[in-house]
Amino acid sequence: MLVRAAAASDIARVAGLANEAAARSWASFATAPEPVADWERSWESTRAAHPWLVAEDGGAVVGFARTGPYRARGAYAWTAEVSVYVDPAHHGRGVGAALYARLVGLARAQGYVTLLAGIAQPNEPSERLHARFGFVKVGTLSRVGYKFGAYRDVAYWQLSTWPELVAPEPVRPVAEVAAKLDAPCRVQRSTLADVAPLIGALDAELSATYPEPGATHFRLDEAEVDGARGAVFAARLLDEVVGCGAVRLVEDDAAELKRMYVAPRWRGRGVSRALLAAAEGLAKELGATRALLETGERQVAARALYERAGYRAVEPFGEYVGSPYSLCMEKALG
Numbered sequence: 045m046l047v048r049a050a051a052a053s054d055i056a057r058v059a060g061l062a063n064e065a066a067a068r069s070w071a072s073f074a075t076a077p078e079p080v081a082d083w084e085r086s087w088e089s090t091r092a093a094h095p096w097l098v099a100e101d102g103g104a105v106v107g108f109a110r111t112g113p114y115r116a117r118g119a120y121a122w123t124a125e126v127s128v129y130v131d132p133a134h135h136g137r138g139v140g141a142a143l144y145a146r147l148v149g150l151a152r153a154q155g156y157v158t159l160l161a162g163i164a165q166p167n168e169p170s171e172r173l174h175a176r177f178g179f180v181k182v183g184t185l186s187r188v189g190y191k192f193g194a195y196r197d198v199a200y201w202q203l204s205t206w207p208e209l210v211a212p213e214p215v216r217p218v219a220e221v222a223a224k225l226d227a228p229c230r231v232q233r234s235t236l237a238d239v240a241p242l243i244g245a246l247d248a249e250l251s252a253t254y255p256e257p258g259a260t261h262f263r264l265d266e267a268e269v270d271g272a273r274g275a276v277f278a279a280r281l282l283d284e285v286v287g288c289g290a291v292r293l294v295e296d297d298a299a300e301l302k303r304m305y306v307a308p309r310w311r312g313r314g315v316s317r318a319l320l321a322a323a324e325g326l327a328k329e330l331g332a333t334r335a336l337l338e339t340g341e342r343q344v345a346a347r348a349l350y351e352r353a354g355y356r357a358v359e360p361f362g363e364y365v366g367s368p369y370s371l372c373m374e375k376a377l378g
Contacts, residue, residue: 045099045100045103045106045137045138045139045142046099046100046101047097047098047099047100047142047145047146048097048098048100049095049097049098049222050082050091050096050097050108050110052086052087053086054098054105054108055080055083055084055087056080056083057098057105057183058062058083058087058096058098058105058108059079059080059082059083060080060089061105061107061108061131062074062078062083062108062129063077063078064131064132065129066078070164070189070191070192070196071129071163071164071167071170072129072164073164073189073191073196075098075191080214082183083227086112090112090113091111091218092217092218092219093113093154093159093215093217093218094110094111094112094113094124094218095109095110095111095146095147095151095160095218095222096108096110097109097110097143097147099130099139099142099143100315100337101134101139106130106131106133106134106139106215107128107129107130107131107134107139107143107215107287108128108129108143109123109126109129109138109140109143109146109147110126110127111125111147111156111159112124112125112126112127114160116173119211119224121212121215122155122156122157122158122206122212122215123156123157123158123159123160123211124151124156124159124160124290125159125160125161125162126144126147126148126151126159126160126161126171127161128140128143128144128147128173130143130359132178135169135276138263139179141173141176144173144177145177148177148203148205149225149312149313150221150222150225150321151205152205152206152308152309153216153221153224153309153310153311153313154215154216154217154218154221154309155206155212155213155214155216155309156205156206156215157204157205157206157212157308158202158203158204158205158206159179159203159205159339160200160202160203160342161174161179161200161201161202161203162198162199162200162203163198163199163200164189164196164197164198165184165196165197165198165199171199171201171203174201174203175201177203178203179201179202179203180200180201180202180203181199181200181201182200182202183199183200184197184198184199184200185197185198185200187230200347205308206309207249207308209249209252209253210245210248210249210252210308212288213308216309220307223282224281224282224284224286225281225313227281227282228248229279229280229281229286229313229315229318230279230280230281231277231278231279231280231287231319231322232277232280233275233276233277234276234277234285234288234357235276236264236266236269236276236290238276238278238285238349239276239278239285239288239303241285242278242285242287242288242305242307243288243303243305245305245307246288246303246305247260247262250262250340252338252358253340253342253343254342254369256369257348258342258367259367259368259369261338261364261370263363264290264292264302264303268290268292269290269291269292273292273293273330274290274291274292274293274299274330275290275291275326276288276289276303277289277290277291277319277322277323277326279306279315279318279319279322281310281313281315284346286306286307286310286315287305287306287307287310287315287316287318287319288303288304288305288319289301289302289303289304289305289319289320289322289323290302290303290323291323291326291327291330293330293331293332294336294361294362295334296331297331297332297333297334298332298333298334298335299326299327299330299332299334299335299336300335300336300337300338300343300362301320301323301324301327301335301336301337302337304316304319304320304323304337304346308317316349317353320349320350320353322352322358323335324377327377328377332377333376333377334374334375334376334377335355335375335377336358336361336372336373336374336375337350337355337372337373337374338360338364338370338371338372338373339370339371339373340370340371341369341371342369347371350373350375353375354375355373355374355375356373356374356375357371357372357373358372358373358374359372360372
């Protein structure tokens, strides 16, 4: 199965799938076939800012998914609605999941903060699909539709793709991020100056997460990462620096991983794992047999990443002794 961007030549088939769904179910609230020309105008007017995807099997389009504007007023600019339709003959074959894997990745990389799905009730398969991708049910609108002789409720499911305490960034065009999603992540040695914008973003996110005085530990001196006792590295997707980290020796046999960060729009793409592998490799090059790091109790995703990678909690070390929000971890390097 191939998931790709919809082309102009696909829109008639996309409209056909939507009209078929409207004719046989209440999943769509359309009550009459919608002209292909209307779909073509919608595709042409929104495709720069909103992905339109099709799933192709054996040369035939068997499903489509898209995002679309939620509401017109400016404050809604970072919210998009999502929808997916699959040919009934291909239900249960993973078509919807394949479409959503790509759609959600694109929307996050573009910078959308919230994705919304309205699901006419009942529709357990659709709710399972959305739950699989992290959507949560946030409410139900009662009796907002009337179709096939009955009133229909619509449940709204929501996915938050951006850190709660971080301000949104400009939404990027689909074409700008699509190629980067497909590019391999390259991690290379770098400098503090090169990753300074990411370090600034990391400091802002941590300061918002831990506003208490003395709760953050940002210090990293240039001399500690000069190559002899440590280094800085950057993760790139094509020409964009999307993540960073550093390693510094703190004991003869131990190196500390520091300033590990991935820009919000590129999270969930394996960049953090690539950074962690590079950091551990550099620590071993420096002669360390143990990797140490400090994270915090409120950084749930970071803690889960480190635990999956084999790190375990240890007593605070160095400047983190007495820090009430610090969680120190260690891993033996083979």
